[in-house]
Amino acid sequence: MQYLNNAWYVAAPVTEINRKPLRRVILDSPVVLYRTEAGEPVALLDRCPHRFAPLSAGTLRGDQLQCRYHGLQFGPDGRCTHNPHGGPIPRTTFARSFPVLDRYGFTWIWAGDAEQADPALLPDLRPFDQPRMRTRLGTITIPADYRLVIDNLLDLSHVEFLHPSFTSEGSLESTRHEVREVEGVVHSDRFKHDCLVSPMLRRVWQREVARGDARSCIRWHPPSNLFLDIGATETGAPPEAGVSLSLLHLLTPERADRTHYFWAVAWDPRHDAPGLDEFLEKVLVEAFEMEDEPMIAAQQANIGADVDLMALGPSLLKTDAAAVRARRVLQRLIDDERATAAPAATPPVPEEAAHAR
Incomplete structure (x- = not known):
């Protein structure tokens, strides 16, 4: 690869x-x-x-x-x-x-x-450099091409079907989805107006049942680092008036079909509550290890080893716009790097071998 x-x-x-x-x-x-x-x-x-x-x-x-x-x-x-x-x-x-x-x-x-x-x-991943923020980190390994994980994260429409804790019920058809590319960084922003807020955000918001405006805005920094902002407010209120969580998804290819997946979550201590950090870790580990990982691994198994998903001509939906854009940017950067790379230097001859000639 x-x-x-x-x-x-x-x-x-x-x-x-x-x-x-x-x-x-x-x-x-x-x-x-x-x-x-x-x-x-x-x-x-x-x-x-x-x-x-x-x-x-x-x-x-x-x-x-x-x-x-x-x-x-x-x-x-x-x-x-x-x-x-x-x-x-x-x-x-x-x-x-x-x-x-x-x-x-x-x-x-x-x-x-x-x-x-x-x-x-390095990408700007604030607020993860602010000591006042509460954070939790984790690591998993996914037996799949890292680009499949990028696809997964840039198309968060799957949340409504794969992640019960993240689901905002009844909001899929009314979701506003915006995709843009700014200086090689791809943004995929989803806004849900007047919806039933997801169980995870309700826990952070400390409300049993809550309707409001929810958002999930993720940006991809090449080659494989993603920052996700999710939050909720009262319907019609500005984002700073509600609650939010910041999440990192940092992907490092081990090889063509295996990816190191590092994640982190940060939240403002003003929204802290007893047991919140343990709750968030449990929910995120369940989502990444028990929901995302098995699905992406099964996807890779169906695609086959050493095969690029796009080479198989997959059907593309409008929700795939950000993932397709990121793949194009990444391939362009790889092509540019290969085109400008200096020819490989001839390795030096060990002294012992030189004397033996």
Whole structure:
């Protein structure tokens, strides 16, 4: 599968990366993640250049990661710093390092050209950078093409059929759906006027039964990061007068048919109530793991391995407009990246091999 390499992807929640090396496959490449003694995140290709053993099976000696197989040690920049067997260290003895940073509760990795890694290219995902907000995070794995998950999120009409806790009863026909693209970011906004507000929002609103105006506005930042704002107000009231939840859906392809799905929810503590955080986590885990995941996995099984959904000529509804737009933007970015990529450099010849010639 072709990926957009020069982009930020989530590698893990910040709390998952510590002093114990963690292996994660990202865009078909094995990566080892850990933190230095100062707490800075590190990401290296999880492959010792000597015999290609996984570095994640090794141990940390200070900030040096020691391969468990033959004891070579590598610094946070991937350079071999110690050869316990003596003799010179071949110049090819390094593990590729990846730019990484912590933000919004997650550790992000730049999968492409390190010289192009720019923190300013991270999407704006406020309010997840505001300490005053209450948040919950989670992680699941979906055995499917990450683009199918993007399709799922950009067409929230499925909520009315697949997610009982999110359903605003009787509002499907009266929903106003707006799709737009702004500088490569695709927005898919759904507005439901004078509807029966969903059970989840009623719980946040602390009302047993409530009619009002509901919204679900989601935006996709290429390649695979989505921000969802859902909320409800009294009928005719402005959005700031009601309640709202912010949700992140951050997708990182593991391989063509497997996706790391990182999610988070944030809410204003003014709307807090006893047990709300546990309630939200339960509802969201149920929706993502017990409703979305089985459906998307079954969809992938029906499509088949190494087959793009769009190549099969699916019937398209008006609700698919945002998903189709995002696929087009993503493919254009991938095509542009491939067209401007420099030719692959010839790998250096190991010193020992050069002497043997």
